[in-house]
Amino acid sequence: MFGLLSFRRPDLPFDAISRIRMPNWSRGRVALVGDAAYAPSFLTGQGTSLALAGAYVLAGELATHTDHTEAFGAYEKVLWPFVTLNQELANEGDTALFPATEESLQKRNAALRALSALPSEPPHATYSALTLPGYE
C-alpha cells in the first residue's frame, strides 16, 4: 500500500469499505431505504438489490397501511432478515474481489480459470432468500 502511495498518483482511489447497521430504519415520519439504512458493502454485490427490494417493500407497506408508523414497522419486519443474511456475506471471507484466506484465493483462481461462460456457478441462495409480497 505504501509502495502504491509513494507514486503520488492523483487518480488513485483510496477509501474504507463500510457496512451500515442501524438499530431502526425509521423515526417519526422519516424512513431510510438502501445504503443509508443497510449498506451491505460492495463485497457482497447486493447493495442495489437490497435498495430496490427495500424501496418496493416500503412503498407496498405504505400503500396498504393507513398509519405510517405501522407501515414502517411492517417494512422492517419483512426486510430485516433478508438484509441481515446479505450483510453476513461480507463475513464469509471468500468474496471474489478480496479473498481473505488461502483456500478462498485458490477457489477464486480456479473458478476464473474454469470460466467459459457467465454465470459461472449457481447464484448464492441468500440472493433469493426473500419472496416479495404482492401488495395487490
Ligand SMILES: Cc1cc2nc3c(=O)[nH]c(=O)nc-3n(C[C@H](O)[C@H](O)[C@H](O)COP(=O)(O)OP(=O)(O)OC[C@H]3O[C@@H](n4cnc5c(N)ncnc54)[C@H](O)[C@@H]3O)c2cc1C
Ligand atoms: C465500488 C462499488 C462497487 C459496487 N458494486 C456493486 C455490485 O456489484 N452490485 C450491487 O448490487 N451493488 C454494488 N455496489 C453498491 C451499490 O452501488 C449501492 O448499494 C447502491 O447504489 C445503493 O443505492 P442507494 O439508492 O441506497 O444509494 P446511492 O446509489 O448512493 O444514492 C444516493 C443518492 O443520494 C444523493 N444524495 C446524497 N446526499 C444528498 C443530499 N443531501 N441531497 C440530495 N441528494 C443527495 C447522492 O448523490 C446519490 O445520488 C457497489 C458500490 C461501490 C461503492
